[in-house]
Amino acid sequence: MVRIDGRGDANSLIRARGLSKTYQRGSEAIHVLQGLNLDVDAGDFVAFMGPSGSGKTTLLNLLGGLDVPSAGSVTVAGDEITRMSARKLTAWRARHVGFVFQMYNLIPVLTAFQNIELPLLLTGLSKAERSRHVETALAVVGLADRMHHYPRQLSGGQEQRVGIARAIVADPTFLLCDEPTGDLDRKSADEILDLLERLVGEHGKTALMVTHDPLAAERARVVLHLEKGVLVDTVTAGRAR
């Protein structure tokens, strides 16, 4: 269940209340988000759409603890992240958030295996356990035979699948996907969206996705539109239902 009216109950996995973000450009204050409310339950797949500059990525950054709001709060699984210290927030991100980036953001000098292993280095897992987790994640994204390839040796779609494997390998509480298909051709984009759908449908993941692409948004269970810093409506996407 996704709500934007601020009336969601305490059981929501992600709860944002009165979320605002203002940037100062010289003497001008730019209000990117203005008192936004959001409730997302576990297992939801939400797409955020809206014109450029509407605050989609800013919202994602705030929900993922990459930025701090000017006002309001974000609570995830009972933890209010907006009150956390930078050090605690870093540890929280490692444990709870899986990021998928538009440009994949793989480390070019590391192999697919090593890229995916990165989040696991922050856990107490042994090398053998880490290897097992990485192999499982690679199998989920269908790239078990590419584990020793470097990013430059992979196609865009394959790179993004490695990015998704990296996002899910530590079994985070939710996935934040910033334009995950924005740099891909249609076919590769469809494969990535199939994968995200499968992660939500079959593996019970919670995913929040920013996209410009209506076809990508259609895959989500709920599509939210951002305009001038506020969520204006909730649309239940047809195909995913």
Add this chain to the structure above:
Amino acid sequence: MAIPLIYNVRSLRARWTSTVVAVLGIAGTVGVFVAMLSLARGFEATLVASGSARNAIVRRAGATSELDSGVTLDQVRVIEDAPGVERAEAGPLASPEVVVVAAFPLKGRDTEGNAQVRGVSPKALAVRPSAQIVSGRLFQPGMTELVVGRNAAEAYDGIALGKSVRLGGATWTVVGVFDMGGTAFDSELWCDANVLKQVFQRPPNLFQSATVRLTSPEALTAFKDALTADPRLTVQVDREVDYYAKQSRQLTTLITVLGTIVALVMGIGAVFGALNTMYSAVTERAREIATMRALGFGSGSVVMSFVVEALCIAFVGGVLGGVVVLPLNGLTTGTINWQTFSHLAFAFRVTPLLLVWGLAFALLMGLAGGVPPAIRAARARIAVALREL
């Protein structure tokens, strides 16, 4: 948890051109630093090794070197009879000596170098047992004959076994070459002290110093106490090894200070090189760093990672700098010994300690060049850096 080292190593390899420039900058600085210090160490070692702990040198009180010293024949007799002096069949092992400085043409150069000519007693070889005649023989007392140190034979033109040399208006014959293990004496020419005094018209009863062989290193105290308490003498007594160590101090300090200044100036350049490399690394990899931090690596891990990367560059530079100057070890060069105004041959000494110092200097440069960019990397706003191209 630290960012894996393999990330830094491969990143350095991926950006190999700027890595090589930074490595070479640090290697050059370390090379100069170690070379200069090895020069100073070599000079110091040559002079210090010239002295023996069992020998004592007696000079006029207040004399700074043998050149401005004077010891009369009467005083020499008192010195020979002092307690602690080793005695042999030929009598007490004491060598009253005179020194003059004479110019000889240097081999391979269109210039002359000053050589120290030492008039010694025929007992000089017994007083300094490390002196070995390696070819020819010792001079005959009363004859204008020279035995020359091995370095002197190599440094000067015409000073070779069997050759005649003009010195002080007389013609001398080189009758032997001696070796004292690369010490300062190896740059000297030795002859009979009495003959040298005659040729140079020095007073017959005046020497410049007397070197004695002690019965043991511990005998110095008794020997020194006896001479300094004797009202007939106004002399100063030094252990020979201390005398030469003191002689080396001025030039060693000069070379060390100059070397350090040159290395520091070069070091500043090398630090800027490292800073440039690391700042551009941070700029180029802004999105990678932001990604790592988004994944949960803390600011401390990022700082550590970039400092380690800079230290890797510095380590390789330091090792390379040390390796490059290693062939200098043992290479003979020469300079003026300002205490004797004579040419002194000595060898570079690249010691393990100097190499460790060089490496430490390199790591210091790496640290100075790595910390500011590392802090910048850790302070960048993640949300902004993630959008960097």
